[in-house]
Amino acid sequence: MKAFVDKLFPKKKFELSILFASLLTISKIAFPTSNFWISGLINGMLIFLLMYFAYLYSLELIKIKKNTPLTIVINIGLLNLMLFVIDSLASAFLDHDPVSFRSDVIQTIIRTFIGLLFIGSSAYIYSSIRELLFLHQKKDPQKFFNGMSALIALTFISNSLTVFNENYNFITNSFFVVSIILISINSLRVAWIAFLSKKDKLTLLGIAVLLLAFFIINLSTLFGNGFISQLIMELSSGFHSVLQLLLLFGTIYTSVIFFTTLFHLPTAEVFDKKAEEVSSFMDLSRLLTQVFDFEELADTITNMTTKVCSSDSAWLVTILNGANQITAVKNIEKKDAAIITNLILDEFDNKIERVIAFENKLVKTQLEGKSKQYNINALAIAPLHVSENISGYLFTVRNQNFGFGEDEIKSVATFADYAAIALENAKLIEESIEKKRLESELDVARTIQYKIIPITPPQLINLKISSLFIPAFEVGGDYFDFFQISEDKLGFVIADVSGKGVPAAFIMARIEGIFESLATILESPAKVLIKANEILSRSLDKKSFVTATYGIINLKTGVLKFARAGHVPLILSLNEGAQKLIPSGIGLGLDYGNTFAENLEEKEIILNDNDIVVLYTDGITESKNQYGDEFGEQRLIEVISESRNEDVNEISKRIMEKISVFSRDNSQHDDITLVIFKWIS
Amino acid sequence: MADFNVSTREVGSVSIIDVKGYLDAHTAPDLENEFNKLVSGKQFKVVVNFDNLKYISSAGLGVFMAYVETMRENNGDIKFSNLKDDVYNIFDLLGFPVLYEFYKDENDALAKFKLQD
Numbered sequence: 001m002k003a004f005v006d007k008l009f010p011k012k013k014f015e016l017s018i019l020f021a022s023l024l025t026i027s028k029i030a031f032p033t034s035n036f037w038i039s040g041l042i043n044g045m046l047i048f049l050l051m052y053f054a055y056l057y058s059l060e061l062i063k064i065k066k067n068t069p070l071t072i073v074i075n076i077g078l079l080n081l082m083l084f085v086i087d088s089l090a091s092a093f094l095d096h097d098p099v100s101f102r103s104d105v106i107q108t109i110i111r112t113f114i115g116l117l118f119i120g121s122s123a124y125i126y127s128s129i130r131e132l133l134f135l136h137q138k139k140d141p142q143k144f145f146n147g148m149s150a151l152i153a154l155t156f157i158s159n160s161l162t163v164f165n166e167n168y169n170f171i172t173n174s175f176f177v178v179s180i181i182l183i184s185i186n187s188l189r190v191a192w193i194a195f196l197s198k199k200d201k202l203t204l205l206g207i208a209v210l211l212l213a214f215f216i217i218n219l220s221t222l223f224g225n226g227f228i229s230q231l232i233m234e235l236s237s238g239f240h241s242v243l244q245l246l247l248l249f250g251t252i253y254t255s256v257i258f259f260t261t262l263f264h265l266p267t268a269e270v271f272d273k274k275a276e277e278v279s280s281f282m283d284l285s286r287l288l289t290q291v292f293d294f295e296e297l298a299d300t301i302t303n304m305t306t307k308v309c310s311s312d313s314a315w316l317v318t319i320l321n322g323a324n325q326i327t328a329v330k331n332i333e334k335k336d337a338a339i340i341t342n343l344i345l346d347e348f349d350n351k352i353e354r355v356i357a358f359e360n361k362l363v364k365t366q367l368e369g370k371s372k373q374y375n376i377n378a379l380a381i382a383p384l385h386v387s388e389n390i391s392g393y394l395f396t397v398r399n400q401n402f403g404f405g406e407d408e409i410k411s412v413a414t415f416a417d418y419a420a421i422a423l424e425n426a427k428l429i430e431e432s433i434e435k436k437r438l439e440s441e442l443d444v445a446r447t448i449q450y451k452i453i454p455i456t457p458p459q460l461i462n463l464k465i466s467s468l469f470i471p472a473f474e475v476g477g478d479y480f481d482f483f484q485i486s487e488d489k490l491g492f493v494i495a496d497v498s499g500k501g502v503p504a505a506f507i508m509a510r511i512e513g514i515f516e517s518l519a520t521i522l523e524s525p526a527k528v529l530i531k532a533n534e535i536l537s538r539s540l541d542k543k544s545f546v547t548a549t550y551g552i553i554n555l556k557t558g559v560l561k562f563a564r565a566g567h568v569p570l571i572l573s574l575n576e577g578a579q580k581l582i583p584s585g586i587g588l589g590l591d592y593g594n595t596f597a598e599n600l601e602e603k604e605i606i607l608n609d610n611d612i613v614v615l616y617t618d619g620i621t622e623s624k625n626q627y628g629d630e631f632g633e634q635r636l637i638e639v640i641s642e643s644r645n646e647d648v649n650e651i652s653k654r655i656m657e658k659i660s661v662f663s664r665d666n667s668q669h670d671d672i673t674l675v676i677f678k679w680i681s
Numbered sequence: 682m683a684d685f686n687v688s689t690r691e692v693g694s695v696s697i698i699d700v701k702g703y704l705d706a707h708t709a710p711d712l713e714n715e716f717n718k719l720v721s722g723k724q725f726k727v728v729v730n731f732d733n734l735k736y737i738s739s740a741g742l743g744v745f746m747a748y749v750e751t752m753r754e755n756n757g758d759i760k761f762s763n764l765k766d767d768v769y770n771i772f773d774l775l776g777f778p779v780l781y782e783f784y785k786d787e788n789d790a791l792a793k794f795k796l797q798d
Binding site for chain 1: 706739740742744746747750774775776777779780
């Protein structure tokens with residue numbers, strides 16, 4: 001039926017109610033007396049429809065308040081109060097003479113309006129009680145409720161009809177009686193009361209008393225022959241008996257509410273506690289997945305522990321590098337918590353494997369010369385277990401003179417378990433954040449390095465150049481570059497910055513700028529390096545240094561001038577074979593005085609056809625094999641002398657092949673740079 | 682990771698730091714700690730014995746550079762002894778022998794400190 005109405009009049013229940021209310025008013029004005037049977041029938045039908053739609057509309061309104069049964073009860077009470085007030089006011093101010101008001105239109109309108117208020121209120125009260133009946137029911141209450149509704153409707157109809165023939169009154173009466181029986185059965189549905197908190201139950205008890213009083217007053221008014229009773233009778237006798245039934249329903253149901261609440265009061269506290277426990281655990285499991293800040297979680301845990309265990313204070317101890325640390329406190333000073341923790345843990349040799357509880361414990365200690373005493377009436381301690389280890393303890397203290405119950409001790413243990421998980425989570429997340437940070441830092445360093453280092457070497461006629469750069473995962477600080485100083489002069493530099501990652505990349509960027517500007521100004525490699533050392537003294541920290549080899553090749557004459565500042569040797573292959581060359585020179589940044597300049601030796605070599613110069617960084621010679629042996633200079637020199645007749649790219653390829661065969665399964669720890677020059681005259 | 686060990690002995694007024702294993706970016710902080718202890722204990726005469734050191738990286742070298750100034754300003758020094766050839770080569774390439782004193786044996790280094798007293 002309801003589904004059918006929903007389909008026919010979607011969301012129009014309010015409008016329909018208003019429509020029928022208006023029609024009723026008009027009908028009343030048109031036919032002020034209900035003696036005429038057609039007008040009586042029409043009024044009856046209109047009231048029936050109005051009640052039905054008002055009921056459906058109220059149901060929608062009340063659905064929203066489903067989770068606050070107290071509000072529903074209070075609303076019923078307020079409506080009752082309103083009916084009572086109307087009752088009193090109307091009796092006092094309105095004309096009582098049936099003959100005179102029937103001819104007065106305004107009187108009729110006021111009377112109809114009062115009637116409408118009663119109809120609307122009864123619909124609302126009925127739907128409110130329905131909502132309460134259906135709350136927290138395990139079995140479907142639909143059948144009994146619908147039965148009751150049907151009988152109330154039948155009472156209405158039969159009563160409306162028997163107005164015309166008093167002989168059939170017994171039918172109405174039987175419907176009325178059966179309705180009362182069903183009302184009584186339905187009134188037993190008060191499961192929702194159990195789910196109220198103790199405070200709410202007390203409130204409900206108060207409201208129920210008032211509500212009961214209103215219902216009884218209104219009911220007695222209606223059963224009597226007072227003004228309102230007559231007014232409603234005048235409106236519709238069917239509605240009159242329905243209203244009686246509804247008020248009776250309200251009275252019975254309110255009485256049931258009252259007694260049920262009264263009997264529930266003694267156990268209300270236990271029920272509250274259980275409910276709190278359940279919701280705390282739910283909150284906590286939600287927090288665990290949402291909050292990664294351990295401090296916040298720790299605060300929540302101590303807070304909830306005091307609530308659920310009805311204790312006065314709680315604190316969380318975490319073990320960091322073997323030391324106990326008070327992470328969160330509730331209602332206790334950290335200092336006091338630390339003292340109690342240490343004294344008690346000492347007693348247990350610093351290890352409590354399972355949850356324990358004490359009563360009446362006296363903790364005495366010396367604090368800054370003064371002896372301090374803690375009298376602990378009840379104490380429970382639960383360890384935070386992470387796999388095999390204990391990562392901390394949860395303490396809770398009660399000042400009242402009774403110990404913790406078994407269920408409370410269990411709760412402490414459960415909270416400790418939650419804390420343990422949270423602690424572990426927070427740690428893992430911190431680690432992964434740190435890892436992410438390092439990775440993004442390395443990305444920055446790598447980007448800098450790639451921007452600085454030339455992608456391809458210059459293409460020249462007399463000088464063939466191959467350059468190869470393979471960065472290590474951690475960014476090693478290798479740098480090389482070529483400078484076209486003039487048409488026949490090419491400058492070059494190879495350098496290795498100490499350290500790794502972003503700091504190395506930062507210095508790398510710095511020396512790139514230094515060499516690029518010095519290359520065009522100074523024509524002597526030694527002078528370039530001395531000046532670079534001077535400039536670097538401003539930006540290098542004490543423990544950083546840079547090794548570098550700087551050189552200039554005359555592209556017409558093949559004259560190579562170079563100087564080495566602490567860098568690995570150059571390898572020269574003139575005519576045949578190959579040998580290393582180590583002119584003296586200390587690394588950049590090792591000394592900012594004269595020592596650097598005094599020790600820097602500049603070399604000059606004239607390159608002939610097919611002569612080879614190899615520059616590299618220690619990433620090549622320090623490549624390791626599975627036994628930890630280094631590739632070394634000797635192997636490098638051998639490959640170069642073997643392949644010296646190949647072109648520069650082929651030589652480079654052979655060197656790298658040798659290295660990769662040598663260090664097969666070992667990962668590359670440092671940047672690898674390899675620059676090869678070959679003079680073709 | 683490759684392991685590294687550092688310990689300090691006192692011989693007269695000189696502290697001898699024995700380094701063992703692999704001294705790289707990951708283990709350099711251990712050596713820094715040792716130097717910090719010496720500086721706060723006003724021990725500025727230091728010999729580093731490399732007898733058991735297998736490898737040193739640029740980060741390891743940086744530790745000596747960071748502390749040598751403090752030691753020298755306080756009438757002390759950092760001297761190196763007992764270096765294996767390959768370890769010495771690393772120092773040598775960088776030009777350390779120009780700036781630091783290297784000895785075949787720690788006793789030579791101790792003797793040098795005595796001479797300066």
